[in-house]
Amino acid sequence: KAGVTQTPRYLIKTRGQQVTLSCSPISGHRSVSWYQQTPGQGLQFLFEYFSETQRNKGNFPGRFSGRQFSNSRSEMNVSTLELGDSALYLCASSLLSGLTDTQYFGPGTRLTVL
Amino acid sequence: DAKTTQPNSMESNEEEPVHLPCNHSTISGTDYIHWYRQLPSQGPEYVIHGLTSNVNNRMASLAIAEDRKSSTLILHRATLRDAAVYYCILRADTGGFKTIFGAGTRLFVKA
Numbered sequence: 001k002a003g004v005t006q007t008p009r010y011l012i013k014t015r016g017q018q019v020t021l022s023c024s025p026i027s028g029h030r031s032v033s034w035y036q037q038t039p040g041q042g043l044q045f046l047f048e049y050f051s052e053t054q055r056n057k058g059n060f061p062g063r064f065s066g067r068q069f070s071n072s073r074s075e076m077n078v079s080t081l082e083l084g085d086s087a088l089y090l091c092a093s094s095l096l097s098g099l100t101d102t103q104y105f106g107p108g109t110r111l112t113v114l
Numbered sequence: 115d116a117k118t119t120q121p122n123s124m125e126s127n128e129e130e131p132v133h134l135p136c137n138h139s140t141i142s143g144t145d146y147i148h149w150y151r152q153l154p155s156q157g158p159e160y161v162i163h164g165l166t167s168n169v170n171n172r173m174a175s176l177a178i179a180e181d182r183k184s185s186t187l188i189l190h191r192a193t194l195r196d197a198a199v200y201y202c203i204l205r206a207d208t209g210g211f212k213t214i215f216g217a218g219t220r221l222f223v224k225a
Contacts, residue, residue: 004157033213035213042215042216042217042218043158043201043215044215045212045213045214045215048212048213056212058212090157092157092158099144099145099146099206099207100146100163102160103150103160104159105158106157107156107157108157
């Protein structure tokens with residue numbers, strides 16, 4: 001079974017631009033979560049989607065948004081990029097959305113904002 | 115949100131057991147404790163999870179304190195491939211499910 005895939009793997013943008021990252025979950029998984037990883041802040045939860053509905057959102061500004069499609073694929077968008085948005089963005093999928101569900105992480109998208 | 119506290123780093127010798135501690139003194143009654151690890155240049159991978167009772171699987175054991183304010187991940191025989199950052203995580207139901215990562219413990223394994 002194929003794992004979680006994220007595209008693109010690397011991305012370079014300039015301040016003020018916007019970016020869209022894509023995540024394809026493991027087949028059959030209905031929940032997708034997004035995380036931001038930086039050296040200073042570590043891993044921080046962005047949001048979680050289940051069956052096309054956002055179930056929860058972390059403490060990030062409104063510039064960060066996401067969505068999930070009917071095939072469970074998910075995208076996250078960051079508008080008006082800032083230098084501080086440079087990070088590894090990780091996507092994780094799980095079969096359902098529950099307290100005991102195992103999350104399977106993708107390799108991440110490395111975003112660099114210049 | 116409940117938080118977890120872990121030592122920044124730990125060191126172990128190969129083939130010896132490793133005990134990785136985690137403090138979660140503000141844990142709520144329904145929060146599950148999960149452990150993930152992140153090898154270099156990879157996304158995190160699941161290790162184990164539990165609620166109140168100690169848990170074992172092929173990778174590790176999880177010992178949870180009776181008051182649930184702390185837990186310990188036990189690797190029974192560390193190998194060089196176990197060198198990674200280990201995250202103690204609380205999975206909380208806040209009307210949706212939120213995963214709160216701690217800062218993680220970087221485990222160094224010496225041959």
